[in-house]
Amino acid sequence: MAVEADVEWLSADEQATWRAFNTVCRLIEGGLDRQLTKDSGMSHAHYATLVALSEAEGQRARMGDLAAFLQFSPSRMSHAVRRMERDGWVVRRSCVTDGRGQEAFLTPEGRRALEAAAPGHVAEVRRMVFDRLAPDQQHQLRSIASTLLDAIAE
Amino acid sequence: MAVEADVEWLSADEQATWRAFNTVCRLIEGGLDRQLTKDSGMSHAHYATLVALSEAEGQRARMGDLAAFLQFSPSRMSHAVRRMERDGWVVRRSCVTDGRGQEAFLTPEGRRALEAAAPGHVAEVRRMVFDRLAPDQQHQLRSIASTLLDAIAE
DNA sequence: GTGCAATATTTGAATGTTCAACATCGTAGG
DNA sequence: CCTACGATGTTGAACATTCAAATATTGCAC
Numbered sequence: 001m002a003v004e005a006d007v008e009w010l011s012a013d014e015q016a017t018w019r020a021f022n023t024v025c026r027l028i029e030g031g032l033d034r035q036l037t038k039d040s041g042m043s044h045a046h047y048a049t050l051v052a053l054s055e056a057e058g059q060r061a062r063m064g065d066l067a068a069f070l071q072f073s074p075s076r077m078s079h080a081v082r083r084m085e086r087d088g089w090v091v092r093r094s095c096v097t098d099g100r101g102q103e104a105f106l107t108p109e110g111r112r113a114l115e116a117a118a119p120g121h122v123a124e125v126r127r128m129v130f131d132r133l134a135p136d137q138q139h140q141l142r143s144i145a146s147t148l149l150d151a152i153a154e
Numbered sequence: 155m156a157v158e159a160d161v162e163w164l165s166a167d168e169q170a171t172w173r174a175f176n177t178v179c180r181l182i183e184g185g186l187d188r189q190l191t192k193d194s195g196m197s198h199a200h201y202a203t204l205v206a207l208s209e210a211e212g213q214r215a216r217m218g219d220l221a222a223f224l225q226f227s228p229s230r231m232s233h234a235v236r237r238m239e240r241d242g243w244v245v246r247r248s249c250v251t252d253g254r255g256q257e258a259f260l261t262p263e264g265r266r267a268l269e270a271a272a273p274g275h276v277a278e279v280r281r282m283v284f285d286r287l288a289p290d291q292q293h294q295l296r297s298i299a300s301t302l303l304d305a306i307a308e
Numbered sequence: 309g310t311g312c313a314a315t316a317t318t319t320g321a322a323t324g325t326t327c328a329a330c331a332t333c334g335t336a337g338g
Numbered sequence: 339c340c341t342a343c344g345a346t347g348t349t350g351a352a353c354a355t356t357c358a359a360a361t362a363t364t365g366c367a368c
Contacts, residue, residue: 007272007276007277008276008280009276010276010279010280010284013292013296014284014292016296017292017295017299018279018283018284020296020299020300021283021295021296021299022183023225023303024299024302024303024306025182025183026183026225027225027303027306028306029176029179029180030326031306033326034326037326037327043353043354045354045355063317064315064316064317071177071180071181072355073355073356073357074316074317075317075318075319075355075356075357075358076354076355076356078317078318079318079319079355080355082318083353083354095316098315098316098363099316099362099363099364100316100317100363100364101315101316101317101363102316102318118161122161122162122163122164123161125164125172126162126164128302128305128306129172129175129302130164130168130172131305132301132302132305133298133301133302137294137297137298137301138167138168138171140291140294140295141175141294141295142167142170142171142174143291144287144291144294144295144298145171145174145175145177145178146174147286147287147291148182148282148283149174149177149178151282151285151286152178152182152282184355187356188356191357197324199324199325217346217347217348218345218347226325227325227326228346228347228348229325229326229327229328229348229349230325230326231347232347232348232349233324233326233348233349234325236348237324249346252333252334252345252346253333253346254332254333254345254346254347255333255345255346255347256346256347256348
């Protein structure tokens with residue numbers, strides 16, 4: 001990218017906001033990953049995948065839908081499911097109605113792993129986020145996150 | 155999902171907040187990484203490291219201080235600096251006052267890379283975050299992020 | 309029907325991240 | 339002194355993520 005004639009730098013206030021926000025994102029994600037890895041042997045991405053499948057009709061979903069729901073790249077989704085298949089939490093089957101597609105199914109073992117992991121994970125989310133925020137901050141955070149999400153989704 | 159006796163699940167409101175927030179974090183980090191990689195050949199972590207060094211006294215810092223400032227693990231910091239040393243943006247030297255320590259120095263080449271990358275990065279941060287938020291949301295976000303940061307820092 | 313672009317997913321290589329193990333140095337106590 | 343312990347960093351292996359390329363199938367234009 002060529003040097004723009006006029007880049008509007010961040011103000012001191014914006015910079016402080018940005019650094020705090022960015023650091024918080026990293027720390028929270030890291031904390032959740034560490035908790036899940038230590039207590040349940042799965043990454044946060046695997047946990048989110050299990051949750052998505054458990055909520056889906058018939059405990060199964062097309063790879064693409066799963067990726068779209070989780071906002072994962074197709075490649076990331078594919079690698080993640082392959083890994084989880086190795087662990088016995090998921091199986092892949094060719095889609096009947098579309099030969100190109102694959103469907104991921106949650107196995108009973110996967111459901112058990114999810115149910116075992118959920119309480120600790122939820123507690124950690126509470127500990128790191130909701131326990132710290134006043135009710136109005138919680139409401140503000142929801143509004144801010146939704147605003148950004150809509151904007152990014154274009 | 156099975157209900158555990160003593161875990162307080164997230165309310166529908168909390169769950170919506172949490173999913174939006176978590177997704178936004180992932181998308182923003184991913185977007186910044188992609189922009190920097192494409193336009194400047196560096197990851198967000200490398201960019202942050204260059205910024206930290208450029209702001210440090212004498213354009214250098216102890217590995218540990220750098221890691222603490224960026225909230226990186228020592229290992230991550232070490233790998234990142236090794237990689238950046240290979241790119242000629244940084245050099246490592248043994249610390250004079252403490253034989254255990256290493257200091258990372260920003261090279262002129264590293265400074266040039268940073269200066270070339272900064273405008274595009276700032277523009278992306280604006281595009282993804284500050285352009286979308288009303289002034290009061292911006293203020294709220296700073297307050298929320300600071301609150302969480304303080305809490306996580308214990 | 310045939311050919312071809314679009315769609316759905318996977319694969320392999322490069323890079324990044326984490327964890328545990330290791331090496332080295334500083335320092336406080338005996 | 340010197341010994342043991344804590345602090346500072348690095349390394350290697352396992353795993354995760356991304357990008358580009360490959361594969362397979364569908365749907366459409368003709």
